[in-house]
Amino acid sequence: xMDRTVITVVGKDGVGIIxxxxxxxxxxxxxxxxxSQTITGGFFNMMMVVDPKDSSKDMNTLSAELQQIGxxxxxxxxxxxxxxxxxMHRI
Numbered sequence: 001x002m003d004r005t006v007i008t009v010v011g012k013d014g015v016g017i018i019x020x021x022x023x024x025x026x027x028x029x030x031x032x033x034x035x036s037q038t039i040t041g042g043f044f045n046m047m048m049v050v051d052p053k054d055s056s057k058d059m060n061t062l063s064a065e066l067q068q069i070g071x072x073x074x075x076x077x078x079x080x081x082x083x084x085x086x087x088m089h090r091i
Contacts, residue, residue: 004033005050005059006085007066011075013044020073021046021066028062029054044075049082 009021018037025032030052037046052062063079070077080088 004082005030005052005062005079006082007046007048007050007077007079009044009046009048009070009075009077011044011070011073013039013042014074017044017073017075018046020069021048021077024066024069025050028052028057028065030062 007021009017011017022032025048030050031054032048032050034049035046036048037044039045052059055062057065059079059081066077066079
């Protein structure tokens with residue numbers, strides 16, 4: 001059983017960023033549990049908490065494919081296990 005995953009998307013704002021990411025997640029049976037998105041000074045910032053347990057792809061594959069989508073649309077997409085994300089961002 002996989003843990004929840006945190007996906008962050010950061011970059012210059014443009015049309016279709018959310019659609020591209022959500023289409024990818026939906027087509028890979030990754031459920032979006034929570035999503036928040038802001039645009040500040042023309043920069044796009046989105047954070048999602050997702051549940052990848054129904055996906056046939058493992059975390060490394062999902063992460064690499066999301067990273068590739070990010071490169072194609074000019075944003076940085078990172079996917080991390082929620083526990084790792086928590087540890088890295090503890091204050």
